[in-house]
Amino acid sequence: MIVIGLMSGTSVDGIDAALIEVSGKEQDLRVKLLNGKTFAYPEELRTKILAVCDGRALTIAELAALDDAIATQFAAAANKIQSQATAELIGSHGQTVYHRPPSTETDLGLGYSLQLGRGEAIAHLTGIKTISNFRAVDIAAGGEGAPLVSKIDAYLLSHPTKSRAIQNIGGIGNVAYFPPTTASNSKKQCGWDTGPGNVLLDMAVSRLSNGTKTYDCNGQWAAQGTPDLQLVSQWLKQDFFQQSPPKSTGRELFSQDYLERCWQDMDRARLKDSDRLATLTELTVASIVQSYRQFLPQMPDEVLLCGGGSRNLYLRQRLQAELTSAHVNTTDEAGIDGNFKEAIAFAVLAYWRVNSIPGNLPQVTGASQPVLLGDVHLPYGAV
Numbered sequence: 001m002i003v004i005g006l007m008s009g010t011s012v013d014g015i016d017a018a019l020i021e022v023s024g025k026e027q028d029l030r031v032k033l034l035n036g037k038t039f040a041y042p043e044e045l046r047t048k049i050l051a052v053c054d055g056r057a058l059t060i061a062e063l064a065a066l067d068d069a070i071a072t073q074f075a076a077a078a079n080k081i082q083s084q085a086t087a088e089l090i091g092s093h094g095q096t097v098y099h100r101p102p103s104t105e106t107d108l109g110l111g112y113s114l115q116l117g118r119g120e121a122i123a124h125l126t127g128i129k130t131i132s133n134f135r136a137v138d139i140a141a142g143g144e145g146a147p148l149v150s151k152i153d154a155y156l157l158s159h160p161t162k163s164r165a166i167q168n169i170g171g172i173g174n175v176a177y178f179p180p181t182t183a184s185n186s187k188k189q190c191g192w193d194t195g196p197g198n199v200l201l202d203m204a205v206s207r208l209s210n211g212t213k214t215y216d217c218n219g220q221w222a223a224q225g226t227p228d229l230q231l232v233s234q235w236l237k238q239d240f241f242q243q244s245p246p247k248s249t250g251r252e253l254f255s256q257d258y259l260e261r262c263w264q265d266m267d268r269a270r271l272k273d274s275d276r277l278a279t280l281t282e283l284t285v286a287s288i289v290q291s292y293r294q295f296l297p298q299m300p301d302e303v304l305l306c307g308g309g310s311r312n313l314y315l316r317q318r319l320q321a322e323l324t325s326a327h328v329n330t331t332d333e334a335g336i337d338g339n340f341k342e343a344i345a346f347a348v349l350a351y352w353r354v355n356s357i358p359g360n361l362p363q364v365t366g367a368s369q370p371v372l373l374g375d376v377h378l379p380y381g382a383v
Helices: 041-055 060-080 118-127 137-142 149-157 198-206 229-235 256-268 273-295 313-323 342-354
Strands: 002-008 015-021 030-039 089-100 111-115 131-134 164-171 172-178 188-195 302-306 329-332 376-378
Touching: 002 060, 002 329, 002 342, 015 060, 015 273, 015 342, 030 060, 030 342, 041 060, 041 089, 060 089, 060 111, 060 118, 089 118, 089 342, 111 172, 118 131, 131 342, 149 164, 149 172, 149 342, 164 273, 172 273, 188 198, 188 273, 198 256, 198 273, 229 256, 229 273, 256 273, 273 313, 313 329
Parallel strands: 002 089, 089 131, 164 302, 302 329
Antiparallel strands: 002 015, 015 030, 089 111, 131 376, 164 172, 172 188
């Protein structure tokens, strides 16, 4: 089947679109990337999305308009990516604007996650069956609704003799760990959100450059500085980093307010600009490494990076320096384009949904059972 996967993460840096050819079911799953491209949001729309993620209040009418605008951009991306083949199905993650992990502090005890860019509008605008709202059913089953692509990683990126950690570094970081597939230890598969990926770094770069830059290309700016390890150690005492998996997080925690508290700490330490970026980069690195040491059954033989942070050379070098027993590379080395891995994954989840194959990995999300993920939307007139 030819399927399109659409994804925009917590960095809100654009819509990743992947056109793939997929075959098989689970153990025999095969994917081939036919075309991949990132489509930037119009700047005005991106600004609105970031404002909502940071807690800006909306009327219901404004929320509906934003939902429509995001769906329109996702549909346009799907239409443009089909230069090499025509798709039969779309899997759209949408744009997360709010994520609340499960908590005993709520009456229901269930989490909540809201992705805008409604699937029925995408189906209408493209004329293609669309699966969306993937996180809701896992949450209804008591799960975090995240990380949600670990089962796909298990089939596409596990190794017969090596243990692997697949580390996504988007706005938020998440890991999926797989022991060697030849061993009868699938129960050791695990995963969780590790904490901030690029989100604090990107906000800091924008602040330091007065909005002229949105990210630190290759980590070149941070590489000129010296991280304040005492501050990093202090920040790692925050509750989320100590919480045992399953766990998930988002911009609700690692927000502008969170960055402001870090900024005040760095002001008191009199850090120069490059030192601030080096220190925030080190927080991402240290949060990943600490979580591996605390929660993995053993340290991995290989760490395969994906997401925007995988292109940050300084961050990669710092990870390799801290994970001395592991080989740090990208998922490209294992045959999956790290720039589009998440988009590929949501195409596969859509494919699994129409083939009635559960898409979650309960030991990662915390759900009570495997469940079918996603709502099905047919274009008008389809049967």
